Amino acid sequence: MNRTYWASLSAVAAALVFATVATVAGATGDDSPAAPRTPVATSADAGFARDMSVHHQQAVEMSFIVRDRTQDEEVRRLAYDIANTQANQRGMLLGWLDLWKLSKSQPDQLPMAWMGMGTEPGADGALMPGMATNTELDQLRKADGKQAEILYLQLMTEHHKGGIHMAQGCAEKCATKVERDLAQGMVDSQRSEIDLMADMLTARGAKPRT
Numbered sequence: 001m002n003r004t005y006w007a008s009l010s011a012v013a014a015a016l017v018f019a020t021v022a023t024v025a026g027a028t029g030d031d032s033p034a035a036p037r038t039p040v041a042t043s044a045d046a047g048f049a050r051d052m053s054v055h056h057q058q059a060v061e062m063s064f065i066v067r068d069r070t071q072d073e074e075v076r077r078l079a080y081d082i083a084n085t086q087a088n089q090r091g092m093l094l095g096w097l098d099l100w101k102l103s104k105s106q107p108d109q110l111p112m113a114w115m116g117m118g119t120e121p122g123a124d125g126a127l128m129p130g131m132a133t134n135t136e137l138d139q140l141r142k143a144d145g146k147q148a149e150i151l152y153l154q155l156m157t158e159h160h161k162g163g164i165h166m167a168q169g170c171a172e173k174c175a176t177k178v179e180r181d182l183a184q185g186m187v188d189s190q191r192s193e194i195d196l197m198a199d200m201l202t203a204r205g206a207k208p209r210t
Contacts (some may be wrong), residue, residue, distance in 0.1 A: 044173035047114025051092040056086040069148035115169040130162015160190040
């Protein structure tokens with residue numbers, strides 16, 4: 001291996017280290033002197049990190065399910081993109097909770113309580129608005145081909161709507177700038193994916209549920 005290769009490898013490694021340090025530094029608090037250095041357990045920052053990591057996990061699960069239920073490359077590509085993006089974001093959220101030395105769950109606090117609207121989990125496993133029920137997940141696992149594609153697109157559209165609502169809450173309430181930026185990025189990207197999924201549903205003779 002020549003010197004050019006090793007120089008390039010070193011540059012990539014340095015860039016990754018810089019990005020990691022910047023993310024960790026940004027997650028310790030806002031730039032304002034009045035802001036706390038690290039979020040507390042009941043903060044919007046911690047609540048969003050916990051709730052969105054759960055929300056994202058279901059999106060990843062649904063995306064892996066549909067990739068096994070259809071051979072349609074367009075749907076499989078979208079599912080891969082959603083699974084990859086949301087798994088990475090989930091890792092960041094859980095990493096921040098570790099950095100802040102906070103629990104990844106808060107049993108005595110309802111989902112979305114940090115938004116001022118604590119939500120009682122649904123009877124069929126839907127923990128937060130937009131999340132699929134256990135029954136709907138079972139239907140997706142049993143569906144095939146076009147039926148699976150339509151159900152996935154409909155469920156993921158609702159899932160994104162719930163995620164956008166929560167991410168907007170963090171963009172407004174979270175004290176940590178890097179987390180607010182991530183939340184706003186979720187809002188923008190998931191709105192774009194909702195538009196894409198509406199077109200994909202139309203192409204399959206279907207439409208979103210709402």
